[in-house]
Amino acid sequence: MITDIEKELESIFLSYDRILEKLKVLNITTKKGGNLTEKGLRKAIEIMSKKHPKCRWKSKMAKGYKNYILIEGFYWLKYVYFQNEKKMIDADIEFFITRMAQYEELLQVDRKSFWENDMYVIELEQYFNRKSDTIRKAISKMIKENENYRFKENGKYKISRHGVEWLCKKCFKQKYLELLEDYKMELTEKYIAEGYPYDIFL
Numbered sequence: 001m002i003t004d005i006e007k008e009l010e011s012i013f014l015s016y017d018r019i020l021e022k023l024k025v026l027n028i029t030t031k032k033g034g035n036l037t038e039k040g041l042r043k044a045i046e047i048m049s050k051k052h053p054k055c056r057w058k059s060k061m062a063k064g065y066k067n068y069i070l071i072e073g074f075y076w077l078k079y080v081y082f083q084n085e086k087k088m089i090d091a092d093i094e095f096f097i098t099r100m101a102q103y104e105e106l107l108q109v110d111r112k113s114f115w116e117n118d119m120y121v122i123e124l125e126q127y128f129n130r131k132s133d134t135i136r137k138a139i140s141k142m143i144k145e146n147e148n149y150r151f152k153e154n155g156k157y158k159i160s161r162h163g164v165e166w167l168c169k170k171c172f173k174q175k176y177l178e179l180l181e182d183y184k185m186e187l188t189e190k191y192i193a194e195g196y197p198y199d200i201f202l
Contacts, residue, residue: 023078
């Protein structure tokens, strides 16, 4: 029987054992449909930490409790890593968008725009950290969707901010995920500054 204090604690973070227990109750299995084990959970947590090093998945306050994950990390495991309905990158993006919306509602703030400026084609190579051939192939796909996303300025091709957004969401999803993660962490810090419980050990 879980006490009231334990329930309150679990609204902030969970032990590995409780995570495993909760996932099993939800009938969540491995990617191959097998039973979850502590070893499999530890591997999932390791992947989670590597994929999103900016996120505070583990409590900094509860230093004596290494096998505890903040509740946000549990949700990531549930809705991203252990789901089988969509590609992991798409589930990851959806997860961060959902979390952002929840923070924005609590903090009563409007969503910031990630794309404010048009960009020359050559600038996109650095922005997306991709080679010119990769960028040009992506632009070709984009033009088929909307040729007005590309135009000329000073004799050079430029992509409108809406075109940059399209490229980010359709062709370079990892970049999109990075933008979402950075913004989610901005909101997290504001959330903490407002005095909401996040990384505390009761």
